Amino acid sequence: MTGGFDLPIGTIDDARAMIGRSAPTRFAPGPVNLAMIRHYCGLVQDPNPEYWDEQFSVARWGGQISPPAMTMIWLQPLQWTPEGGETNGTPSLAPNVPLPGNTLINVSTDTYFFRPVFTGMHLNITETLIDISEPKTTRLGEGHFLTTEPVYRTEDGDEVARSRNILFRYEPARGAASEVGA
Amino acid sequence: MIMKSLANATKYSPGDAGPLLKTETPLRRVILNAAVTWDYFPGHHDVEYAKSQGQSTIFVNTMFIQGLSDRYLTEWFPSSFIVRRTLKMKGSILAGDEVTVRGTVLDSQVIDGLTFVSTRVAMDTDKQTDCVETLNTSWMRGPHSYAEVGDRLARAVTTLIELNQRA
Numbered sequence: 258m259t260g261g262f263d264l265p266i267g268t269i270d271d272a273r274a275m276i277g278r279s280a281p282t283r284f285a286p287g288p289v290n291l292a293m294i295r296h297y298c299g300l301v302q303d304p305n306p307e308y309w310d311e312q313f314s315v316a317r318w319g320g321q322i323s324p325p326a327m328t329m330i331w332l333q334p335l336q337w338t339p340e341g342g343e344t345n346g347t348p349s350l351a352p353n354v355p356l357p358g359n360t361l362i363n364v365s366t367d368t369y370f371f372r373p374v375f376t377g378m379h380l381n382i383t384e385t386l387i388d389i390s391e392p393k394t395t396r397l398g399e400g401h402f403l404t405t406e407p408v409y410r411t412e413d414g415d416e417v418a419r420s421r422n423i424l425f426r427y428e429p430a431r432g433a434a435s436e437v438g439a
Numbered sequence: 440m441i442m443k444s445l446a447n448a449t450k451y452s453p454g455d456a457g458p459l460l461k462t463e464t465p466l467r468r469v470i471l472n473a474a475v476t477w478d479y480f481p482g483h484h485d486v487e488y489a490k491s492q493g494q495s496t497i498f499v500n501t502m503f504i505q506g507l508s509d510r511y512l513t514e515w516f517p518s519s520f521i522v523r524r525t526l527k528m529k530g531s532i533l534a535g536d537e538v539t540v541r542g543t544v545l546d547s548q549v550i551d552g553l554t555f556v557s558t559r560v561a562m563d564t565d566k567q568t569d570c571v572e573t574l575n576t577s578w579m580r581g582p583h584s585y586a587e588v589g590d591r592l593a594r595a596v597t598t599l600i601e602l603n604q605r606a
Binding site: 293296297298299300301302303304305307316317318319324325326327329330333336360362363364365366367368369370371372373396397398415416429430439 | 462468471472475476477478479482491492493498499500501502503504505506507508509510513514517520521522523524525526527528531532571580584585586590592593596597599600
C-alpha cells in the first residue's frame with residue numbers, strides 16, 4: 258500500500274454528533290499466539306524470558322503471557338477478506354470520524370491493564386468517542402484532538418485493558434517539518 | 440483493602456535512577472515495526488507520505504514506543520508487570536535516530552497486599568531531548584505467582600483508577 262490513507266472528511270458538527278457513541282465491537286482475526294509475540298519481541302529487542310521460555314512463563318503466570326504492549330496489535334484489522342475484499346485497514350474509531358484534515362498522528366495514550374493476556378485468547382475491542390477539541394494550531398498544522406476510550410476484553414468478557422487515547426487530526430502546515438507523535 | 444505509602448522504603452526510593460538503555464531505529468527497523476504491528480498507516484512505511492505530514496521521514500508507531508518502554512521496565516524490574524502506562528509524545532522517533540532511554544522511581548504503594556511502583560521513563564533521540572515520556576505503575580510480583588493473586592490484581596488496578604481519579 259502506498260500513498261494516502263482514506264479519512265472521511267466532515268465538519269466539526271458532524272464529528273461532535275458522534276461523541277458518546279461506541280463503534281461496533283471488533284474481534285481479533287485470530288488467537289493470541291507465540292509466533293507473533295516473538296516477532297514483536299524481536300522488534301523491540303525484548304529479552305524477557307517470559308516471552309522466550311514457555312516453561313518459565315507457565316511457572317510464573319500459569320500460561321504463556323503476551324506483552325501488554327501487544328494488546329492493540331491483536332485487534333489490528335485485516336487488509337483483505339474474502340467477503341469484503343480489500344479494506345482501507347483503518348484500525349480504530351478515531352480515523353473514521355468525519356473532520357477536516359487529511360492526516361493524523363497519535364499524541365498520547367493512557368492505559369490500565371487489569372490482567373495478563375495469554376496465548377489462545379480471542380480478544381475484542383469496543384471504542385467510544387469521548388471528546389473532540391476546538392480547532393488547535395500546532396507545529397504540525399491546524400486540526401482537532403480526538404479522545405477515544407478503547408476497552409479490551411477476552412472472549413469471556415473479562416476486561417483486559419482500558420485506555421484513553423488522544424489523536425491529532427490535522428491539515429499539515431505548508432513547509433512544516435517538525436516531528437510530533439507516532 | 441490496606442494501603443500505605445512506601446515512599447521511604449529503601450528498595451524503591453523516589454529518585455532512584457534506572458539503567459541507561461540505548462537503541463537505534465534504522466530504516467529497516469521502522470519498516471519491520473509496520474509489519475510486525477500490522478499497522479499500515481503510511482507515515483510508518485512511506486517516506487513521501489511522512490514528508491507530506493510535516494515529518495522529515497517515516498517514524499515508529501505508538502506500539503513500538505510502548506513496547507520499548509515496557510521492555511526497559513522489565514529489564515530494570517524483572518519480576519514486574521505493567522498495570523498503567525501513560526504515554527506522551529512530544530516528538531517522533533524517526534528512521535535513523537539513536538534513542539536513549541532513562542528511568543526514575545517516582546513512588547510506591549501497597550494496595551491489598553500487592554506492591555506497586557511508579558516510574559517515569561524518558562526517551563531522548565539524538566535530535567530531540569525528552570522526545571517521549573511514559574509514566575508507569577508496575578506490580579512488583581515478588582514471590583507471588585499469578586495463580587495466587589488472580590482477580591486480586593484486577594481489583595487492585597480498579598482501586599488504583601479510583602485513587603488516581605480522586606487525586
